[in-house]
Amino acid sequence: MNNPDQLSVPPDGRPYHDQPQWRNDFPIDWPQDEFVARRDFTKFLVLTSFAFAVGQLWIVVENFARKRRGQPPVRRIARADAIPVGGSLVFNYPEPHDTCIVVRTGPQQYFAYNQKCTHLSCAVVPDLGRGRLHCPCHNGSFELATGVPVAGPPRRPLERIRLEIREGDLYATGREVRA
Amino acid sequence: MQEFFIDPNRCIGCQSCVAACSECDTHRGTSMIHLEYVDRPISVQTVPVVCMHCDSPTCAEVCPADAIKRTGDGVVQTARKPRCIACNNCVLACPFGVPKMKVELSLMMKCDMCYDRTSVGSKPMCASVCPSGALYFGTREEIEHLRPRSQPVNQFQFGEQTITTKVHMMVPRDTAVQHVDVLSGMDERPFDDVFEGIE
Numbered sequence: 043m044n045n046p047d048q049l050s051v052p053p054d055g056r057p058y059h060d061q062p063q064w065r066n067d068f069p070i071d072w073p074q075d076e077f078v079a080r081r082d083f084t085k086f087l088v089l090t091s092f093a094f095a096v097g098q099l100w101i102v103v104e105n106f107a108r109k110r111r112g113q114p115p116v117r118r119i120a121r122a123d124a125i126p127v128g129g130s131l132v133f134n135y136p137e138p139h140d141t142c143i144v145v146r147t148g149p150q151q152y153f154a155y156n157q158k159c160t161h162l163s164c165a166v167v168p169d170l171g172r173g174r175l176h177c178p179c180h181n182g183s184f185e186l187a188t189g190v191p192v193a194g195p196p197r198r199p200l201e202r203i204r205l206e207i208r209e210g211d212l213y214a215t216g217r218e219v220r221a
Numbered sequence: 222m223q224e225f226f227i228d229p230n231r232c233i234g235c236q237s238c239v240a241a242c243s244e245c246d247t248h249r250g251t252s253m254i255h256l257e258y259v260d261r262p263i264s265v266q267t268v269p270v271v272c273m274h275c276d277s278p279t280c281a282e283v284c285p286a287d288a289i290k291r292t293g294d295g296v297v298q299t300a301r302k303p304r305c306i307a308c309n310n311c312v313l314a315c316p317f318g319v320p321k322m323k324v325e326l327s328l329m330m331k332c333d334m335c336y337d338r339t340s341v342g343s344k345p346m347c348a349s350v351c352p353s354g355a356l357y358f359g360t361r362e363e364i365e366h367l368r369p370r371s372q373p374v375n376q377f378q379f380g381e382q383t384i385t386t387k388v389h390m391m392v393p394r395d396t397a398v399q400h401v402d403v404l405s406g407m408d409e410r411p412f413d414d415v416f417e418g419i420e
Contacts (some may be wrong), residue, residue, distance in 0.1 A: 050291050051276045053382070070281040072290040072298070 047073035113216035119144060119205075122152075122212045130168045132157065135203060135214045141165065142203050143175075144212065145186060152212065154203035155189050161196040175200065189220075225334060225348065225357070226364050226373055227269065228391035232355035234258075234267035238347035245335055245346050248299075253321065253332040254347055269356055271347065272297060272319045272332035273377075274387035280311035280320055280331070289329070295387045296336055300329040316379040316403075334388075370394055380404040 045058070050070040052061050069075050114136030125131050130145040144154040145168045155175065157165040164179035174192065175184040182194030189200035204216040234256065242252040255270040278297045281289035288304035289311060291297045300311070300320075307327040311320045320331040335345035339358075343349075348358035357364060364373065373389035378400040392398055 047293065049276075049293060049295055050278065050281070051385070053277050053279075053282060068287045070278060070289070070291050072292045075287075075290055 045074075047071055047077070108219070116206075116213050116215045119154075119212045119214055122207050122210050125152075125212075128170055133214070136217065142214070143168065144203070144205065145170070145175075147173075147186065152205050152207075153186055153189075154205050154214065155184070156201035156203065156217070158201070159196055160191070160198040160200060161194070166200065223339075223342075223344075223359055224361060224364075224373075225271070225345070225388040226359075226391055227271065227388060228355050228357065228368065228371065229266075229268040230355075230371075230391070231353040232256075232267045232269055233353050234265060235352060237350045237352060238269050238356055241346040241350040242332075245337070247333070247335075247337055248330055251321075251323070251330070253330060255318065269347065269351075270317060270319060271345075271356070271388065272334065273317050273384070274334065276385040276387070279314045279316060279382070279384075280329075283310045283314040285310060292336070294340070296334050296339070297331070298333050298336065299331050302326075302328055305329055316377070316382065316384060364391070374398055 119133045125146045135142050141157045143157050159177040166175040166177045169176040173186045180195050182196040183192050199220045202218040206213045206215045239252045242254045259266045286304045286306045288300040305328050320329045344358040348356045371391040372394040374392050375386045375389045377384045
């Protein structure tokens with residue numbers, strides 16, 4: 043045996059270079075198990091950096107593509123007075139799985155946001171007493187009037203849904219993704 | 222170099238080693254020693270079983286999670302906690318029946334020859350308390366001087382598997398070493414080439 047760290051003997055007694063590859067990949071001896079070759083470490087560093095660089099590029103491309111796509115189509119939500127003052131309504135916009143929430147704070151005041159908390163995508167719920175949207179998962183809070191985070195772990199504002207009232211009907215006309 | 226010698230002939234079943242083992246700081250409260258009766262209905266003879274620390278540890282060979290490791294001085298350690306999946310393979314595979322599954326910890330724990338003590342030159346807990354010398358930790362010269370009629374053996378035969386261990390078993394010097402054929406109790410002999418073709 044040429045390597046002093048290779049102490050254990052494989053069951054068939056043959057030397058390590060005659061053993062299948064998995065036996066070298068999963069060594070029984072502690073020093074071998076802890077051993078990281080310089081070449082492996084370099085490979086790890088290079089590949090990880092490459093993955094990060096590709097990720098950054100992908101974010102740029104994705105941002106560009108989103109701007110090119112433009113706004114989603116207008117969709118009717120409900121009758122404007124179907125929501126009482128101080129009440130809220132959950133609707134889906136622009137896709138059926140994107141849940142949004144519209145809150146009516148005054149006779150002519152509506153605010154709509156995507157319900158996904160920007161921290162870990164829990165659904166936010168209105169907390170009108172404090173004028174906030176509250177995320178119960180980690181006690182995150184967003185200002186109801188602007189959607190910016192005011193407390194807890196979230197760092198980015200909620201995705202805002204543009205609203206319009208046409209002939210007494212409430213319409214979602216677009217969304218604003220803010221960083 | 223100090224080595225571990227087990228002399229089951231001298232065991233009186235006093236449970237001192239069991240109590241001492243559970244005093245060890247790395248697994249306080251649980252004993253890693255198995256103190257077994259050989260054949261309780263006809264004899265009170267007991268055998269202390271500590272880990273034999275095989276050169277080719279079967280427990281580590283069968284571990285699917287790569288959790289059982291052997292340190293550079295030849296001591297097979299308790300499963301590494303971040304890796305052990307509590308699958309019980311090692312418990313079933315060990316020819317000496319040493320590993321213990323701590324279900325509440327989801328961890329296999331076994332005798333590590335009191336690694337905190339032997340790695341700095343002290344005796345293992347069990348060997349330091351054994352009143353009859355059934356568990357002995359010392360040099361080969363000492364044991365030969367103390368037991369002139371016994372010889373240490375560290376090769377065992379389990380079916381087709383020959384096991385060489387770090388821990389020695391004391392057997393009579395004047396008779397040939399005998400191995401029990403453990404396969405004789407099986408209805409069918411296992412296939413000769415169960416692992417053929419597995420790379």
